[in-house]
Amino acid sequence: MDVPHPLPPLARSAHVAYVKHALANLPGSMVSLDASRMAIVFYCVGSLDVLGVLQTETSETDRTSWRTWIWEQYVAGRYGTGFKPGPFMSSSSSNARPAVPCEQDPPHIIMTYTALLSLAILRDDFTRLNRPGLLHFLGACQNKDGSFSSMPFGGGDSDLRNLYCAFCICSLLGDFSSINVERAISFIGSCRTYEGGYGQLPSCEAQAGTTYLAIAALRLAPPAPRPRLTTAERVRSEHWLIHSQDSLSGGFRGRTGKAPDACYCFWGGAALQILGAQDKLNAHEFTQFIASCQFRFGGIAKTPGQHPDPYHTYLSLAAAAMYAPRLDQNEQRYGQWEFAPFDPLVNARVDVVRWARERIPAPRRH
Template sequence: MEDLVRELAVDKHARYIVSVEKRKDDFESVVMEHLRMNGAYWGLTTLDILGKLDMVDPDEVITWVMSCQHESGGFAGNIGHDPHILYTLSAVQVLALFDKLDVLDTDKVSNWYNTFHIMFCLIYKVDVAGLQNEDGSFSGDMWGEIDTRFSYIAINSLSLLHRLDKINVEKAVKYIVSCKNVDGGFGCTPGAESHAGQIFCCIAALAITGSLHHVDKDLLGWWLCERQVKSGGLNGRPEKLPDVCYSWWVLSSLIMIDRVHWIDKKKLIKFILDCQDKENGGISDRPDDAVDVFHTYFGVAGLSLLEFPGLKPIDPAYALPVDVVNRIFFGG
């Protein structure tokens, strides 16, 4: 393991993340402009796991995050964009990293889960049921797209804000369970194909709500461990190529259902390390591909889940460092 520790280019990965934020005119920054809030969460959480969060100015970050909040309470991916549930969770998570959730009007944010959807309901003359639909599912924005990702995001963010009472948790759980398939996995909607990313969202939502008893852990664990290929990497569906991001989606789910010992951890660690750019920093989806902040985060987060030495532990359900989660719920 000592040899592997020396292989993790901690300082170069940290400098890479900081440099991406400063390069506002290059291709990567331009194509991510509309989802910069997600990028901020990926990059800043990576820095925290690496023990390098002090490389950024907290006040500058917090000021920008709050400038992305709409009057409705929701957050946009960047200044001048529309609010969406995806970016609202990332904003909450970023503020949590800096112990600054107190700058939020939590009632305003949690009420947004109802108010922005009312606009959709009025326009299309459907019952005003808030962001949570009658069947327990959640929509992502005022246009009404439904996905189990949004169920997880709503449950995660409201839990972090101590506002789970704003939704019908029982209905939310029932909807997630309705998306379970015969292979033990979960899809984005009932009957949709099992996918490792969706499985994480469903399992994490069930974990946060204390509902993991609905999961067939052996059946799901088998499906998940079958995602490991010869290179040691993990894929998201059968017959697909491995991708570093599944080092998070698959691993976290296996940990939450206590089946992580069913994969070869050493081979997965080697796969992640082989995806590093050891000269300039950053991690790619597969060895020798171009790096990006998304895969850098999921690679480092995956190593954290694998208890890689020198990295802060990350919570597999909340996708935040354990000390941050403990501070929110236990004041530690």
């Protein structure tokens, strides 16, 4: 029996320094990400949270300023309320009120999802959240075929990423009343491929990321008389996901025949967690691949030897948080691969999801 190679240590301090720097000043090589600044904030504060250092490595002043900036991207209009990606191309550089009417700068459904999670990580009380407006926004993003556009009334992209975010927000609100759930479920089914995975759109090639989005959305959906996935469909999805783990490196491929990539360790690994098939994955080799993608000055890259970015850093840490408990206890402790419990369905620590579910819904009347 082959003895597994010892895991390299998780470079916690270097990763903390990397994401703190990214929060303050993204490098020039990432200027194209400025239009997705809300997502970058989520990846960075999420990384600090998964590493368990948000409270110790940042000040209350920092956390307050980040909460303030997030709420500055909160907008309202005839489409309802939600969060825009950032001040990029905004008509106003300042937004001190909870929600400012801005028809030409509408909210974005993915950025709204990341904003809500970031605020939960930062322990916001959500007293400024307009719940009916948020529900109206989600309804305005749904298309006739059940899919969701990233912006209201067909604006932006339309694919499974937006559908997952809509379902996740409805789940956190505890209210699916503003969307047509069954039509959305039908759209998910139309994206399923013969392999058992899901493409971004109908007739597209199966990808690990969109397979996670589909499987997670099906689990987030309100209960139905019959399972959302048949036994045969579940088995085929598990088979495709399990065989997406590369036998040599332990990493996950995003598509059949492609090279492994650290972000797909999350997408594939989380989908298997949701399906209850996590024990079929080789957790040691899985974590070994993530460790090999660490950059020597901090951050985690898509593949070994490349430069890191906040996206791959966060998703790699989230993947490790899900599978490190399956490692030998000595590997966890001495390699610093210990993490708090992680929720693969919502993509945040369990305590963050609990905070969000308690405070994002409308306050109960006593």
